Amino acid sequence: MTDGDILRAFLATHDANCPQCAYQLRGVESEKCPECGRTIELQVQPAAPRMAPWLFALIFTSIFGGFHWIMLIAFGVSGLLYYGSLSVILSDSVLYLIGSIPYAITLPLLIARRRAFQRRTIRRQWVWSALLVFAYVVLETIWISLMFFLF
Numbered sequence: 301m302t303d304g305d306i307l308r309a310f311l312a313t314h315d316a317n318c319p320q321c322a323y324q325l326r327g328v329e330s331e332k333c334p335e336c337g338r339t340i341e342l343q344v345q346p347a348a349p350r351m352a353p354w355l356f357a358l359i360f361t362s363i364f365g366g367f368h369w370i371m372l373i374a375f376g377v378s379g380l381l382y383y384g385s386l387s388v389i390l391s392d393s394v395l396y397l398i399g400s401i402p403y404a405i406t407l408p409l410l411i412a413r414r415r416a417f418q419r420r421t422i423r424r425q426w427v428w429s430a431l432l433v434f435a436y437v438v439l440e441t442i443w444i445s446l447m448f449f450l451f
């Protein structure tokens with residue numbers, strides 16, 4: 301039995317829409333959608349992908365890190381345009397540079413190690429995401445305190 305035979309046997313008895321154009325494929329004898337021409341295949345995939353803990357960690361990393369990176373770029377560009385001096389740029393933005401380091405490490409790790417993260421149980425994924433967000437909140441608190449004490 302070839303993959304094409306399995307596909308035809310499945311479509312003979314099941315409703316399924318083309319993922320490209322949503323055409324109803326029940327009874328279709330070909331391996332291509334008759335409406336849009338896209339090749340169709342049967343796949344094994346999880347019933348509901350468990351993306352929530354990873355997305356939660358990614359969104360929080362992006363929000364906290366994005367703030368530091370935007371401020372770093374804004375200080376850098378405005379310092380360069382206004383003072384035209386690298387030393388002034390560095391003294392103005394050094395705290396944003398320090399504040400962006402945790403996110404510069406975490407964001408690429410989260411993206412590169414997504415599959416390893418998702419191989420953990422759902423409970424462990426949530427625990428790691430919550431710990432990460434908690435660590436960010438603690439870091440941000442320390443960072444903001446530094447801003448007030450130093451300036």
Ligand SMILES: [Zn+2]
Nearest residue numbers: 318321333336
């Ligand atoms: Zn189609």
